[in-house]
Amino acid sequence: MRFSGHRVLITGAGAGIGRLMAERMAGRGAEVIVTARRIDAAREVVKHIANAGGTAHAYTLDVGKISSIATLRDKIHEEVGPLTMLINNAGVVFGGEFEQVSLDQHLQTFKVNSEGLMACTHAFLDDLIQAQHGHLVNIASASAFIGLPYGSSYAASKWAVVGFSESLRLELAERGLRNVKVTTVCPSYIATGMFKGVKTPLFSPMLTPDKVVSSILKGIAAGEPFVIEPPMARSVELLKGVLPRRLWDQVAKYTGVSTSMYSWKGKHD
Numbered sequence: 001m002r003f004s005g006h007r008v009l010i011t012g013a014g015a016g017i018g019r020l021m022a023e024r025m026a027g028r029g030a031e032v033i034v035t036a037r038r039i040d041a042a043r044e045v046v047k048h049i050a051n052a053g054g055t056a057h058a059y060t061l062d063v064g065k066i067s068s069i070a071t072l073r074d075k076i077h078e079e080v081g082p083l084t085m086l087i088n089n090a091g092v093v094f095g096g097e098f099e100q101v102s103l104d105q106h107l108q109t110f111k112v113n114s115e116g117l118m119a120c121t122h123a124f125l126d127d128l129i130q131a132q133h134g135h136l137v138n139i140a141s142a143s144a145f146i147g148l149p150y151g152s153s154y155a156a157s158k159w160a161v162v163g164f165s166e167s168l169r170l171e172l173a174e175r176g177l178r179n180v181k182v183t184t185v186c187p188s189y190i191a192t193g194m195f196k197g198v199k200t201p202l203f204s205p206m207l208t209p210d211k212v213v214s215s216i217l218k219g220i221a222a223g224e225p226f227v228i229e230p231p232m233a234r235s236v237e238l239l240k241g242v243l244p245r246r247l248w249d250q251v252a253k254y255t256g257v258s259t260s261m262y263s264w265k266g267k268h269d
C-alpha cells in the first residue's frame with residue numbers, strides 16, 4: 001500500500017491518531033502537511049518524519065477559527081501546492097451531565113468537530129476535484145450511530161459529520177466527480193487518552209491507535225466509503241433498524257453501549 005503522489009493535509013496531527021496517520025502516510029510515500037493548534041507540536045511530527053526519510057511541512061491550524069482556514073489554504077497553495085487528500089481529524093470531547101458541562105464547551109465541540117471539518121472541506125474541496133485522484137477522509141466516531149448519555153454534544157457533532165460526509169459523497173458521484181473518493185471513519189474507543197476513564201462496551205474492547213490507523217489506511221487505499229472499527233460496531237445500525245426502540249435501549253444499556261461515558265475523565269482529569 002503506497003501513497004506516493006499524494007499531498008495530504010491532516011488536521012489535529014500533533015498527537016493521537018492524527019500524528020500516527022501523518023507518520024504512516026509519509027512512510028508510505030505521501031507528502032504530508034501536518035497541522036496542529038501549536039506549531040511546536042506540528043514541527044515535532046515533521047522532524048520525526050524527516051528523520052525517517054519522509055517529506056512533511058508544519059503549519060498552525062486551529063479549525064475552530066473558521067476565518068483562518070481559507071487564509072491558510074492560500075498560504076499552502078503558495079508555499080507547497082494544492083492537496084490531493086484532506087484528512088479532517090481534529091476533535092474534542094467534554095463529557096459529563098449535560099447541564100454540568102458549560103455551554104461554551106458544548107458549542108466548542110460543534111465548532112471543532114462539525115463546523116471546522118466542514119470549513120476545511122469547503123476550503124480544500126476544489127483541490128481534490130482538480131486532482132487526478134482526490135480523497136476526502138472525515139474522522140467521525142462509532143458514537144455517530146447511537147445516543148451517548150454524558151456525551152450528547154460529542155455524539156451529535158459526529159452524527160453531523162456522518163450526515164455531511166455521506167451527503168457529499170453522493171453529491172460528488174451525482175455530479176460525475178468520480179475521481180474524488182470520500183471515506184467516513186467511525187471507530188469505537190481508542191487508547192489515545194481522549195476517552196480516558198470510559199468503560200468499554202461488551203464486544204468492543206479499547207482499540208489501539210495502531211490497529212485503527214492500519215484500518216484507516218487500508219480503507220483509504222481501497223476507496224471504502226466507510227471504515228468502522230471494531231467490525232462489531234457495524235451491527236448497531238442493523239439492530240437499531242430492526243428492534244423496537246425500547247428494546248434497543250435495553251440492549252444498548254446492558255451491553256454497555258449507552259453507559260460507557262458515565263466514568264469518562266478524558267485527558268484533563
Ligand SMILES: NC(=O)c1ccc[n+]([C@@H]2O[C@H](COP(=O)([O-])OP(=O)(O)OC[C@H]3O[C@@H](n4cnc5c(N)ncnc54)[C@H](OP(=O)(O)O)[C@@H]3O)[C@@H](O)[C@H]2O)c1
Pocket residue numbers: 011012013014015016017018036037038061062063064065089090091092112139140141142186187188189190191192193194195
Ligand atoms: N479516542 C477515541 O476513542 C476516538 C474514538 C472515535 C473517534 N475519535 C476521533 O478521532 C479523532 C482523533 O482523536 P484522538 O483519539 O487521536 O484524540 P487526541 O489525541 O486528543 O487527538 C485530537 C487532536 O485534535 C486536536 N484538536 C483539538 N481541538 C483542535 C482545534 N480547535 N484545532 C485543531 N486541532 C484541534 C488536538 O490537538 P491538541 O493536542 O492541541 O489538543 C489533537 O491533536 C477525533 O476527531 C476524535 O473525535 C476518537
